[in-house]
Amino acid sequence: MTDKKVYQCPECGLHYEDGKTANKCEAWCSKYKSCNLEIIKDSVESSQQKTESKGSA
Numbered sequence: 001m002t003d004k005k006v007y008q009c010p011e012c013g014l015h016y017e018d019g020k021t022a023n024k025c026e027a028w029c030s031k032y033k034s035c036n037l038e039i040i041k042d043s044v045e046s047s048q049q050k051t052e053s054k055g056s057a
């Protein structure tokens with residue numbers, strides 16, 4: 001089962017595995033016209049980036 005159910009925020013286009021978080025994101029995005037880092041860190045895109053975000057320390 002690779003077809004994971006995700007929810008998309010129609011405002012910013014990010015995807016969430018949790019519909020509640022997607023709703024939070026949509027509410028925030030439509031209200032503030034910007035993204036809340038605390039919310040988008042839970043997005044599918046954000047968790048995918050984690051594996052690659054190695055700083056050149």
Ligand SMILES: [Zn+2]
Binds near residue numbers: 009025029
């Ligand atoms: Zn959003």
